[in-house]
Amino acid sequence: MRFGIIGTNTITEKLIDAGKQHSRFELKGVYSRTKERAEEFASLHDIPYTFTTIEALADSEHIDAVYIASPNAFHAEQASALMRKGKHVLCEKPMASNQREIATMIDVAKNEGVVLMEGIKSTMMPGFFTVQEHLHKLGHIRRYVGNFCKYSSRYDAYKEGEVLNAFKPSLSNGSLMDLGIYGIYPMVVLFGAPNSIKANGVFLKSGVDGEGSVLAEYDDMEAVIMHSKIIDSHSPTEIQGENGTMIIPNISEPKEIKIVYRGGTEEDLHLKDNHPAMFYEVEEFIKLVEENKGQSKINSFSHTLMTARIMEEARQQIGLEYAADRKSRE
Structure with a gap:
């Protein structure tokens, strides 16, 4: 499966290390806001294609799926743009800023017939x-x-x-x-x-x-x-x-x-575990795509929404509001 990645940070490095241990993981592209950073990261990890716009990444014929590890506020918009072009999306936790954004992402995934999964490794x-x-x-x-x-x-x-x-x-x-x-x-x-x-x-x-x-x-x-x-x-x-x-x-x-x-x-109850921690979410995601299943049974839409609901209520109780929350109400 040909992956593109959004983000050039530590968590992305860990995802790449985990993916390299999976026989079906093939890293093909990286997105960054600047050409210099994209090319630097691509050179470091032997990635053949670089992108500086989400549109170009979404349109690429070389990419089947995208791992999103941008700041939380960007997840919903980026994931939706990619899924509307047929890309499967593994989105780093938290899936998005709030329940409304997540619900929109789920609707897009279902309408486009692609896999969407929250990347919580544990x-x-x-x-x-x-x-x-x-x-x-x-x-x-x-x-x-x-x-x-x-x-x-x-x-x-x-x-x-x-x-x-x-x-x-x-x-x-x-x-x-x-x-x-x-x-x-x-x-x-x-x-x-x-x-x-x-x-x-x-x-x-x-x-x-x-x-x-x-x-x-x-x-x-x-x-x-x-x-x-x-x-x-x-x-x-x-x-x-x-x-x-x-x-x-x-x-x-x-x-x-x-x-x-x-x-x-x-x-x-300790079990031997020879893979990096993020290997298993990559494995689950690839399996879902290959078996044409829209969502994971564990990292499911219902579990993701339920978790987001709890966190959103907790934020409301402590008085923490994001710009994305106000935008969702408009």
């Missing part, structure tokens, strides 16, 4: 399927604690007065959108939509949330999501049941999972 990894397989051992589940707090590599620059993309509200960024999703998406896949949520956030002067939390209420359990781009946390994600607790050290890349049963005995 729920495609073998470790997550291990979580699902062994969840019943915990007995009646009472609490899910989704924790992902990681000091951003761009935060030092922010503190020196340089506001990079990661902290710009105009690009629909911030802690909840960029990192909180890692706790929310697995929660939705495992337990469905909560009855209600309560959100808190700590704002930065640029206008985005630097960190925050979401408390989600279910019928007979609760979920606590903690996220941050301005501190590190070394606490794991936990799924707490009446018979035991499942411990997941890194929810963004679930591995080395274990269950500690009531009484103290432990069961190691």
Whole structure:
């Protein structure tokens, strides 16, 4: 499958490294706003075609599918333009700025008969399927604690007065959108939509949330999501049941999972995993295209929309509004 990519950043580098391990992945094109950066990146990764407009990328006969890793605010417009020209789209999380944008993207995908999938790696990894397989051992589940707090590599620059993309509200960024999703998406896949949520956030002067939390209420359990781009946390994600607790050290890349049963005995669920973390979303996406399936069962439209609904409500509660939100209401 001939891929084009939008974005010349770290996450794109990781996608390329993962794709190289898949026999059906063929990197053919890269888009950047400047010809110089596109050519520089193409030279670095031996990419034959470069593009400086989305229209040219969409029209290219050399591209079957596109991985989008541009700032969040651009996802919906870029994906829709590509899909309307028959390109399949793997879109880096979060899929878009809000529910309305995502719903539009889904409509376009269905109308054009192409594959659209949110590129959240964690729920495609073998470790997550291990979580699902062994969840019943915990007995009646009472609490899910989704924790992902990681000091951003761009935060030092922010503190020196340089506001990079990661902290710009105009690009629909911030802690909840960029990192909180890692706790929310697995929660939705495992337990469905909560009855209600309560959100808190700590704002930065640029206008985005630097960190925050979401408390989600279910019928007979609760979920606590903690996220941050301005501190590190070394606490794991936990799924707490009446018979035991499942411990997941890194929810963004679930591995080395274990269950500690009531009484103290432990069961190691760690599986050998020789592929890069993003390999499995690439594998799922290619399989969907080859089998002519419009969406993934795990990273599905319903899970993506449900996650976006939770994050949008959380943002409304803490008072974080993006330009894309106002545009969607017009």
